[in-house]
Amino acid sequence: MDRIAVTMETSATTPVSRVDDLEQHLGQLATDPTLPTDNKLFDHVEIQMTGIADLLYLLPDANTPPLIPRLLPKITHVLTRYQRDPIALCSLASRLLRPLTFHQIMSFASEEALIQALASPAPPANLLAMTILAKAAETPGDAAVLAAMKGVVTRFVTTWLSAPAVEVGEKGTGVLGDLLVVDSPELPPKVLDENQGIAIPVLSSTPGQGFMWRRIFNDRDVYGLILSLCSKGPHHDVEGGLTPQQLSLAQGRLLRLLPRLSAYNLATIARTNFPDLHQQSMNSEAPGGLLYFAALHMIDRDDILMHLSLVDFFERLLSIQRITPPSTFKMETLRKLYREVAAQDKTFSTVIQSLPDRTIPEEADALRQFIHEVTSD
Template sequence: MDTTPISGLDELEKHVDDLVQDPSIPLNAKLFDDVELQLTESNTPAVIVRFLPKLTAILKQYTEDPTVLASLAIKLLRPVSFIQVLSLASEESLVQALDSPAPAANLLAMTVIHKAAASSADVAIFSTMTSVVVSFIRRWLAAPQVEVGQKGGIVLGDLLDVDCELPMPPVPGRTATHTELVLRKSPGQGKLWRRLFTDRAIYTLLVALCAGRHADTSANAHQLSLAQGRVLRILPRLAALNLRTVSQSGIIATTAVNVTNGHGESDRSIPKPKQGEGLLQFAALRMVDKSDALMHLSLVDFFEAFVSLMRVTEYSAHKVEVARALLCEAIEDDLVLKEALLSLPERIVPEEADDLRRWLQEVMPGEAIRVPLR
């Protein structure tokens, strides 16, 4: 253990004690920064006991920008387990942090939730915290700050990876792409998957946020685009983890998708969600207003990531069927997407181009896949 004294620690502790008594006093950011810069893996454990409970108490009452407090708390949380954190921060505290307009508070709460990815048992506990799950989904999709959305996507992807009930995938031949995405060492319990995809209230919330039918996204076209982009970025990874769950659902969207990204018009030529379709089809085929050039590019990026990841997952007739149906409908009236997919083998590393071309020929039968130049 590092025995080197941390300069300013006693002064910071006194300042923190004062803040516990009166959170309205001016915060000395320099004291916090000086101590945080000296924290190492070896000297942090001794500081945790002295400061983390007090920081938690302050954050529950603090009404100013919590960035400085949250930064130190995140640093101290690194070696602390999910269960240990829950002894300090209640569900109500996590909801309060997620609902805060301050991105630092959002990131702190997401850091706590991310700790559940250490084990499937911890993810199962998180899945029972309904109010926290709801607030997490809302903040992930409705936060205007890019860093909050990125953090939320990473956290959710890791939690669902560890929670996935399916057996470990076989190691693919020449690429490590899929194995690098798989965190779990054994099958999980699947409780968070069921919470998100079979709990009608939560699944409907997720779809409504992406469809512009929720107050957090309906009034702001930019915010709706952010929410849609975040779902499109995480879906290829989720499809690689559990394709059946993301491609099938007994819950149909209760309202038509807002195809104009918040502008309040309706285009009846866009087909409504169909019975039995999952989040995958909703996001890929029913969600995006393609007249929005940036969102159309995001959709193209999604399909490129989707077909690339599906290639390296375990082969099955179901996988081919889902991918083929999705691509057939997607490229029917989208020449930009079709051209991007046909030319994809030309834009990846040569070692994988032939395998990708064969995969595209299987899921896009009858299309002329480009042969990479040698």
Template sequence: MDDTPITGLEELETHLQLLVSEPDTPLNAKLFDEVELQLNDGNISPLIPRLLPTLTQILLAYPNDPSILTSLAIKLLRPVTFAQALTMASEEALIRALQSPAPSANLLAITVLQKAARSPSDTAILSVMKGLVEAFFRTWLSTPHVEVGETATQTLGDLLEVDCDNRSSASIDTKMRGMQLSSGMPPGQGLLWRRIFQDREVYESIFSLCSFQTLGTGHGHLDERQKSLAQGRLLRIIPRLAALDFHAITHTHFPDVDQRFGLQYGEQGLLYFAMVDMVSKQDDVLMHTTLVYMFIEFLEVMSITELTQPTVEYLAGLVRKVAAADEALYKSLGSIALNPETPPEFVDLYPVIPSREVYGFKMQVDPSVGLQPANSLDKLA
């Protein structure tokens, strides 16, 4: 423990008490910075009960930009567990922070939720807080702030990895592009997965926030720009979820929800929605490009993950379906498959991806039989 006195600490406590009684008081930014810069792993712990409850109280009523307050709060939260954080910030307070227009308040709430990824028991506690989970999903998909969206995407993936009770499709270590799934991690209880995929309101909110059917500026709707951001965030987390629990994202407990947002009879699940029906390929060129990129990353993840035969058959059908309807994606898959540096696991995984033996021939797609070499000497673009 570091016993070195912290310069300005008493003055900061006095300033915080003034903010409690008079929330409109201007923040003394210099005083906050002076104290925060002196904090370290050795002296934070005794300061948590002295400062954090008061900071939380101020944040609930502070009318201006709270970034200075939240910066100090986030640093103080570093050694705090999820259960301890809940004693200082109620579920209602965290929901209000997630709903705040200030990105710093959003990040403070997400910092607390990140702590639930430290253990399966903590994610189980979070799963019971339906209102908090709903608010987190809305912030994740609807925030216009890139840092908040990226932090929420990473947090959601971490939470679901710890909570996963069915790592059947992730029984080998997987690591790529910053994503790591460890086969040695003990299984979770799956309660957060069930909250997302077996709770109608939560499950439906993902479709609603990402579907162009709800494009607009009314309550619960997102405008065109924000809709694209929401779609991109969902696409970025799909590969990680697929490697954790492929069954969860390819099946549905609410077929009426799937069908209301565009899926046809026999089509179901979040994966199919995201990869096949969600993106308006002709009207949103940037999102179409993102879809192509994320679909390839999804296939790369699955190619180095142990798969059951039904999963392989599902993936083959999905690739066939997508390739038949998306020339740009089809050409990208073909180019990768023909690249001699592409790992053989990727090339050999699906019979519908053209093999290197057909190099020099353009491929044509017949949805009923997969990919066939055409009678053309045009090189695959």
């Protein structure tokens, strides 16, 4: 019996009860978005789906089960206007989405629905939308399709950097990184152990076309949005602006993303097509792209936690760059960053020099030599 036959038989012999009741309840929620969800009913249906959905997840060529077109459009419709905690709706939707591709999902959900979910004050709705966007990181083609949805990407970047919920920021950092990785025309030179915190995962053996990179780094609106949300300025003092705590979260999220991206295209994150935007954000003539902005001008070094984040950023950056192909540009960039930070921070040099002592023995000598090359005059 082939895969599809197994799945169809399983779907046929494992009926899910009370689906009619759930459809009726979704109709009530659509009519009155202030009603609470019947969480017991949602749990009853979702628990029964677990076996089917898990099987389908392992069998990506299987037919879409009948419950997906039956329930997903209704849930999507409710989520666009629901005014209470949407956790039950989002949980069931996530379960239904598991076997679907990004292209299939977009036949059920509109760009506007994604934007609304990303803009929701409810973290479950944000996470659901980001789960959908993560599907676009499965192939370079889907990443390119998403890159063309400027409104979705803009709202995604806004939520990634400004959401107060830590889990939303972490999810966004991972999803944006995955999208840029799968869309990269260049593949990384090596994969490291994730337990060392410097993993460079290869998501696709097919190089991307760079559409997502151009949307993030060459689109003036999106690039300016990143600078704005990660820098101090009048926009943080107006109603609805980021609080100091949210600003720190945004800066930390950018610091976590950039080292990973440096393995693919150091030049893109170290240069910019919008020097005027950098001058506005940094109030200086300082050159360089997001890498220089994040390392030299973004954070308040008197903030102990942000200072630790900056040190972690440099350690990850150097650990990753050690295994990338040698180049004059790379070494000049790293030396400039190191010297400028070390000149401003007397403890920085000591911490960076001790990094090889805190890595695995197999990597220590090579990393020590690389750091010596970066830090020597």
